[in-house]
Amino acid sequence: xxxxxxxxxxxxAAFAQLGAASFGGGLAPFIRQMVVYRRRWMxxxxxxxxxxxxxxxxxxxxxxxxxxxxxxxxxxxxxxxSVAALAVPGVVALLALGFxxxxxxxxxxxxxxxxxxxxxAVGLALANVIQVGRxxxxxxSGVLLMLATFAAIGLLRLPLAPVLAALGxxxxxxxxxxxxxxxxxxxxRGEVRP
Amino acid sequence: MGMFATLSLLAVGGGNTIVPEIKxxxxxxxxxxxERQFLDxxxxxxxxxxxxxLYVTLIGYRVAGVLGGVVAxxxxxxxxxxxxxxxxxxWDRLAGTAWQPALHDxxxxxxxxxxxxxxxxxxxxxxxxxxxxVVMAAVAGLLLWRRLNPALVVLGAGIACxxxxxx
Numbered sequence: 001x002x003x004x005x006x007x008x009x010x011x012x013a014a015f016a017q018l019g020a021a022s023f024g025g026g027l028a029p030f031i032r033q034m035v036v037y038r039r040r041w042m043x044x045x046x047x048x049x050x051x052x053x054x055x056x057x058x059x060x061x062x063x064x065x066x067x068x069x070x071x072x073x074x075x076x077x078x079x080x081x082s083v084a085a086l087a088v089p090g091v092v093a094l095l096a097l098g099f100x101x102x103x104x105x106x107x108x109x110x111x112x113x114x115x116x117x118x119x120x121a122v123g124l125a126l127a128n129v130i131q132v133g134r135x136x137x138x139x140x141s142g143v144l145l146m147l148a149t150f151a152a153i154g155l156l157r158l159p160l161a162p163v164l165a166a167l168g169x170x171x172x173x174x175x176x177x178x179x180x181x182x183x184x185x186x187x188x189r190g191e192v193r194p
Numbered sequence: 195m196g197m198f199a200t201l202s203l204l205a206v207g208g209g210n211t212i213v214p215e216i217k218x219x220x221x222x223x224x225x226x227x228x229e230r231q232f233l234d235x236x237x238x239x240x241x242x243x244x245x246x247x248l249y250v251t252l253i254g255y256r257v258a259g260v261l262g263g264v265v266a267x268x269x270x271x272x273x274x275x276x277x278x279x280x281x282x283x284x285w286d287r288l289a290g291t292a293w294q295p296a297l298h299d300x301x302x303x304x305x306x307x308x309x310x311x312x313x314x315x316x317x318x319x320x321x322x323x324x325x326x327x328v329v330m331a332a333v334a335g336l337l338l339w340r341r342l343n344p345a346l347v348v349l350g351a352g353i354a355c356x357x358x359x360x361x
């Protein structure tokens with residue numbers, strides 16, 4: 001597919017629209033709808049490559065996918081401006097709510113509403129864990145690594161950066177691809193199957 | 195506010211994986227918010243448009259008003275975006291090497307573990323009794339069963355609890 005010309009303004013307009021119209025996290029499907037189907041900026045293959053990179057990084061798929069699309073067409077500026085455009089509508093909405101909540105004490109009056117939203121937000125997070133876990137964890141060592149990360153951060157409350165470095169490094173070492181005889185493949189070669 | 199920026203440098207990306215860390219700093223270390231307020235603020239982020247990690251706007255707002263809100267988002271998103279820019283470039287360079295599958299398979303379990311820790315950390319405040327536990331389980335079950343818009347489900351749960359609370 002021939003790469004279409006997509007300008008900075010196109011990117012900003014598209015991602016500001018996404019930022020205003022996408023609810024409930026999990027923006028990847030929204031982004032895919034817009035980029036692949038509605039505006040036809042890239043095909044599914046190219047989009048999924050971006051998603052693959054995204055899923056390795058701990059953290060927000062939305063930010064990294066947005067950067068991927070913006071960078072693809074307008075380099076560093078495109079990536080950064082797209083993320084800013086994505087964030088603006090939500091920030092404005094939250095500042096308005098923050099005024100009501102902190103300055104007017106308005107929302108605590110609806111305590112039961114927020115309790116329900118809070119509990120549901122945990123349910124949403126749980127569903128995400130299960131969905132991503134089923135896709136991303138396929139080995140026993142993967143399960144153990146997942147549990148170790150949970151214990152270190154969730155139960156022992158250790159600082160994030162050293163835990164990430166230690167367990168992430170261990171994960172990469174454990175999952176290094178091997179050849180048919182179980183020997184580790186060299187790092188620089190180009191013969192690894194996807 | 196500078197501390198917020200320091201934190202974001204440690205946190206690759208935004209999203210749920212760093213909720214426990216933000217919570218620890220905002221509540222225990224800097225006393226910006228109470229445990230209850232943190233959960234309220236997080237919940238508001240779930241029902242407003244855009245990425246759910248934008249709830250940090252409200253932590254910044256609490257500390258330093260509107261400017262604080264904007265700074266908090268920038269402090270969290272700019273490093274994340276820069277890491278993503280670098281990661282995209284690096285990933286292309288690693289094409290066809292053993293690094294790609296190793297990074298891909300090796301980091302996924304750690305990511306899932308971080309997500310689980312975030313869920314647990316939020317749940318300790320949010321799940322305060324049988325009612326909230328039922329709401330959590332119902333929402334998780336519903337979202338796993340059907341492809342529904344998560345924000346509408348979360349909003350619906352809030353309205354349902356509000357109506358129940360009126361009785």
